[in-house]
Amino acid sequence: MLFNRYRRGLFITSFLAAPVILYLVYVISPYVQAFYIAMTDWRGVTATPAFIGLDNFVRLFGDSIFWKAVTHNLALLVLLPLITIVLALFFAFLLNVGGPQGVGGIRGSRFYRVVFFFPQVLAVAVVAVLFQQVFRPDGSGMLNGPLMALGARPVGFLSDPGVAFWSVLGVLVWQAVGFYVVLFSAGLASIPRDMFEAAQIDGAGRFSLFFRITLPLLWDTVQVAWVYLGILALDVFAIVWVMTDQHGGPDWSTTVMAAEIYRNAFQYFRFGYASALGVVMFFFTVGFAVLSLRVSRRERIEY
Amino acid sequence: MATTPHISRRELLRGAALVPVAGALAACATPAAKPTASGSAAPVATSAANPFGVDGKKPLEVWIFDGGFGQDYAKNIHEPLFKSKYPGAEVKHNATKEITKVLQPRFAGGNPPEVIDNSGANFMDFGALSQDGQLQDLTPLLDAPSWDDPNVKVRDTIDPSVVEIGTYDGKFSVLGYVNYIHGIWYSQKVFRDNGWEVPKTWDAFLKLCETIKKSGKMAPFTYAGKFPQYLYEPLLTMAAKVGGNEVLVNIDNLEDGAWTAEAMKTAATAWAEIGAKYLMEGTTGLDHVQTQTAQNKYKVAMLPSGSWLENEQKTTTPPDFEYGMFPIPDVTGSDKMPYGTLHTQPGENFIVSAKSPNPQAGMEYLRAMVSKKAAGEFSELVRTLTVVKGATEGRDISPGVTSATKAVTAAGSNTVYYRWHNWYGPLKDEAIAATGQLMSGGLTPDQYLERIQKKADEIKNDSSIKKYKR
Numbered sequence: 117m118l119f120n121r122y123r124r125g126l127f128i129t130s131f132l133a134a135p136v137i138l139y140l141v142y143v144i145s146p147y148v149q150a151f152y153i154a155m156t157d158w159r160g161v162t163a164t165p166a167f168i169g170l171d172n173f174v175r176l177f178g179d180s181i182f183w184k185a186v187t188h189n190l191a192l193l194v195l196l197p198l199i200t201i202v203l204a205l206f207f208a209f210l211l212n213v214g215g216p217q218g219v220g221g222i223r224g225s226r227f228y229r230v231v232f233f234f235p236q237v238l239a240v241a242v243v244a245v246l247f248q249q250v251f252r253p254d255g256s257g258m259l260n261g262p263l264m265a266l267g268a269r270p271v272g273f274l275s276d277p278g279v280a281f282w283s284v285l286g287v288l289v290w291q292a293v294g295f296y297v298v299l300f301s302a303g304l305a306s307i308p309r310d311m312f313e314a315a316q317i318d319g320a321g322r323f324s325l326f327f328r329i330t331l332p333l334l335w336d337t338v339q340v341a342w343v344y345l346g347i348l349a350l351d352v353f354a355i356v357w358v359m360t361d362q363h364g365g366p367d368w369s370t371t372v373m374a375a376e377i378y379r380n381a382f383q384y385f386r387f388g389y390a391s392a393l394g395v396v397m398f399f400f401t402v403g404f405a406v407l408s409l410r411v412s413r414r415e416r417i418e419y
Numbered sequence: 420m421a422t423t424p425h426i427s428r429r430e431l432l433r434g435a436a437l438v439p440v441a442g443a444l445a446a447c448a449t450p451a452a453k454p455t456a457s458g459s460a461a462p463v464a465t466s467a468a469n470p471f472g473v474d475g476k477k478p479l480e481v482w483i484f485d486g487g488f489g490q491d492y493a494k495n496i497h498e499p500l501f502k503s504k505y506p507g508a509e510v511k512h513n514a515t516k517e518i519t520k521v522l523q524p525r526f527a528g529g530n531p532p533e534v535i536d537n538s539g540a541n542f543m544d545f546g547a548l549s550q551d552g553q554l555q556d557l558t559p560l561l562d563a564p565s566w567d568d569p570n571v572k573v574r575d576t577i578d579p580s581v582v583e584i585g586t587y588d589g590k591f592s593v594l595g596y597v598n599y600i601h602g603i604w605y606s607q608k609v610f611r612d613n614g615w616e617v618p619k620t621w622d623a624f625l626k627l628c629e630t631i632k633k634s635g636k637m638a639p640f641t642y643a644g645k646f647p648q649y650l651y652e653p654l655l656t657m658a659a660k661v662g663g664n665e666v667l668v669n670i671d672n673l674e675d676g677a678w679t680a681e682a683m684k685t686a687a688t689a690w691a692e693i694g695a696k697y698l699m700e701g702t703t704g705l706d707h708v709q710t711q712t713a714q715n716k717y718k719v720a721m722l723p724s725g726s727w728l729e730n731e732q733k734t735t736t737p738p739d740f741e742y743g744m745f746p747i748p749d750v751t752g753s754d755k756m757p758y759g760t761l762h763t764q765p766g767e768n769f770i771v772s773a774k775s776p777n778p779q780a781g782m783e784y785l786r787a788m789v790s791k792k793a794a795g796e797f798s799e800l801v802r803t804l805t806v807v808k809g810a811t812e813g814r815d816i817s818p819g820v821t822s823a824t825k826a827v828t829a830a831g832s833n834t835v836y837y838r839w840h841n842w843y844g845p846l847k848d849e850a851i852a853a854t855g856q857l858m859s860g861g862l863t864p865d866q867y868l869e870r871i872q873k874k875a876d877e878i879k880n881d882s883s884i885k886k887y888k889r
Contacts (some may be wrong), residue, residue: 159547161526253704275704361645367852384844385544
């Protein structure tokens with residue numbers, strides 16, 4: 117009996133061991149190694165970096181450019197989910213409930229569904245290069261061309277430090293919104309139709325239909341969207357690196373944590389220091405995920 | 420050995436699980452310690468014809484940065500020349516646009532290739548390589564007989580600044596092959612047609628800008644606005660001309676107040692005025708190719724660049740455009756350096772890896788490169804000057820290169836250069852960011868210099884950053 121139990125335990129363990137080992141090797145061990153490299157002065161070429169303890173973390177506190185990057189990430193952390201979710205909810209509502217009778221979608225909703233999802237299909241690098249052309253500062257730019265034809269001065273979407281950050285935010289929202297429209301649409305589809313109909317019979321307009329029925333019933337989905345978008349805001353990299361001038365410029369106006377990690381590692385060859393930045397970013401992200409799940413916890417509505 | 424071991428299924432699974440563990444843990448992200456390759460083992464006797472003792476049977480691996488000069492020069496000029504002497508040696512030719520991405524892992528893994536053209540936007544950090552003993556000491560190359568004439572040493576056939584600039588930690592280890600000559604570039608045809616003259620003083624330059632602006636034919640001036648390093652180049656050269664070479668030496672050596680020196684203020688003020696009054700519209704958002712193409716389309720008259728420009732633009736330049744370049748004009752009337760002072764600097768940096776299997780052949784390859792034949796053919800092919808003296812004599816050279824050659828001859832020993840931008844990456848990026856702001860009016864000249872000075876001080880006080888002196 118005991119022997120059998122032992123055999124069975126061994127049998128189960130042997131099956132679990134492989135995935136656990138794979139996970140340890142390919143997920144946990146790189147993290148641990150990053151923590152170790154963060155405490156060395158490794159410059160990328162030597163096989164024997166020197167251990168320097170927490171020096172890199174001390175240095176990081178005086179790095180004004182890194183803190184600028186953190187500020188930008190935090191601004192994105194607030195703005196990106198907020199704008200994206202508001203827009204996506206609005207569009208999803210229009211597509212599913214905003215029709216003339218208040219139950220179906222508006223006219224052409226199938227077509228819009230495809231259009232909204234389109235940016236999601238493009239690779240990030242493609243989007244970045246595309247928007248470089250959209251934002252071109254001369255008459256050949258897609259935005260500045262018409263502006264200049266109307267006699268207005270061209271806007272330095274990417275070349276004016278006061279505007280560049282908003283251009284980046286705009287592209288990020290443009291790219292993300294479609295996915296959440298689809299996500300919220302799926303959420304809406306699972307809400308029983310009779311709820312809307314009942315509310316309408318009771319005389320609810322579109323406004324209260326949205327705030328009294330749709331939003332509360334979608335809350336779980338919104339919460340998930342918030343965490344996803346928050347993580348996206350914290351590790352945004354490719355758009356900034358490819359699209360903006362001087363990779364996070366002009367004048368550091370669009371740089372983000374991931375860009376500073378890349379810059380320090382692959383341009384300044386300070387791999388140790390870059391790892392330290394990475395470790396800080398890791399804690400930012402984990403901290404955000406834990407916090408936002410705690411804060412947005414609510415009672416589930418059963419239906 | 421002979422008996423085939425009987426492996427049970429479980430053992431096989433266990434083995435399969437452990438291999439990646441061991442392999443990944445050892446090689447994943449942390450650098451792997453490897454025994455240093457015994458590259459200098461099994462020496463071949465040296466002679467006047469074979470000064471480094473090259474083993475003609477060992478292969479040679481060459482990596483070329485595939486940028487403005489392409490890779491044909493290596494394939495069609497340098498490698499065949501090397502092969503002509505060592506027909507038994509296999510030459511493995513490689514090219515990439517991303518030197519660091521491809522080769523940095525090989526250095527960390529202990530099997531770097533022999534010859535590397537460590538250039539482009541993402542070149543490997545020379546300081547880091549040098550610190551780790553990865554760079555072959557090329558001093559023997561300097562003292563070896565030249566490829567063309569056994570009675571002349573290689574040292575005497577190349578520009579002396581190559582040795583100065585290629586020296587790291589007291590060892591000459593980087594061979595700059597191309598002589599970059601910086602100046603203000605224009606179309607000789609446009610200037611001739613409009614009766615505009617090359618300005619010799621800053622006042623004349625400003626007047627010329629005003630004339631061009633009023634003519635309505637084109638904008639007076641532009642630079643690669645997305646890459647403001649194109650503009651800090653003439654700014655620094657001007658400062659050196661006004662205040663003497665020591666202005667740049669102090670900046671390189673991170674001396675206190677080097678950036679805020681009087682000559683730097685003069686230069687920053689002068690260029691800020693150009694930024695405020697004479698820039699082509701949209702300059703700050705355009706890159707080097709876009710602005711250079713605007714010049715080829717006669718939309719703008721002048722821009723700062725280097726002697727690679729003509730080759731870079733060869734597909735868009737009209738046939739009668741006729742590139743020309745002129746040096747920074749006299750600024751104050753009492754400039755410390757005379758008219759014609761130029762910023763020249765060896766670039767397109769070749770290195771030989773000390774830990775590669777065949778560094779001797781690597782050095783021999785470089786010796787072939789600096790032969791008059793190789794350098795001359797190179798200049799003809801890619802329209803640019805090399806560091807090899809007199810290599811373009813008697814060859815068919817384009818107008819821009821001719822203009823640059825004349826400027827270099829006229830400058831004589833009045834040439835300057837700077838190295839801080841290669842030594843201190845963070846300082847370079849801060850200077851780039853600030854220069855863009857200076858030119859678009861976001862910073863006054865004083866604020867501009869103070870900001871870069873602050874970064875320079877930060878670097879000076881950071882013990883983790885290796886410092887250099889010149």
